[in-house]
Amino acid sequence: MANRRDFFKTVAAATAGFVVSGRGVADAGARAVQAAPRRREVTVAGRRVKVIDVHCHCVVQEVADVVKGTSLASNAGGGAGRGGGGGNVLGPERLRLMDQQGLDIQALSINGYWWYAADRDLARRIVQVQNEGLAKWVAAHPDRFVAFASVALQHPDLAAEQLEDAVKKLGLRGASIGGHVNGEDLSLPKYDPFWAKAAELGVLVFMHPGGADNIVREGALRGRGELGNIIGNPLETTYFLSRLIFDGTLDRHPGLRICAGHAGGYLPSYLGRTEAACQVRPNANCANKKHPSEYFKRELLIDTMIFSEEGLRHLVAEMGVSQIVYGTDIPFNWPVGVDLVLNASFLNNADKEAILGGNLIKLLRITS
């Protein structure tokens, strides 16, 4: 039978994230709606450390007006149809979630890359509205957010211009890109103007996959298990990184820093085969100047979305602490949290601080 303590627990759970205190439960519940959320403050060895989330989604709803009446209209609406529910729309709920999870800063990106199908003029307008929308939200919450720019990668010279404007005029910290452009590999020379600009500006590029549509036979990942997400996303990321390595893109633009979502897909977890390819496969025709693993020590970074301590241990062993940054995939509810890093027995305190936020403070030039 429920006792009084259980009752209080239930009330606390129902108002999770809020400070419930004071003179009785009845009005505490009502007041909790306005009460300040309880913010988790992450510490390492008693010292407060900053937690920065490289992998989090959002939408800028104003873009719906830009694409109204075009074939892209259905892609732009608030994010509800693209998974994550209304959680992609930035508002008080996002801050509550961040406070609950101990996230000090999110580096926002707009995912889906549906605007890669737009012609030059429309793409220019879409990206402008999205980047200005991101900048506006960041300006309203300068201590809690930074953002990656959208770019129209299907027009590489325009994408380079958009990135420069976003960084220099709007204060955005890098670019967010998909794993391909309408099926085309991003290691093709035509995309070099974009890579060159990212390298010149010295900004981080965050790559997010979209189900490996560029690789798999149509419908191949349908059915149980939502394999388009579960397998397609890490597969697309693995392919994207492999192309950049073997086609020499990373050698052509040595200043690049690219962060791949979802722990870099399968590649850093199975690096040995890739490492051997240029030696043992006569047809590999490798254009890379360094061993593949060397790019994972410098140019390439990944987020922490690996879900197990053993997985994280392996990634640290392959890449080093400096190449791993914290990511949540908010608003999607994957079982991630700062405790994976905080409880990792193989990390020292400095390692934990670097992975949770220190690496991104440098890469994203965060000063707040």
Ligand SMILES: [Zn+2]
């Ligand atoms: Zn994601």
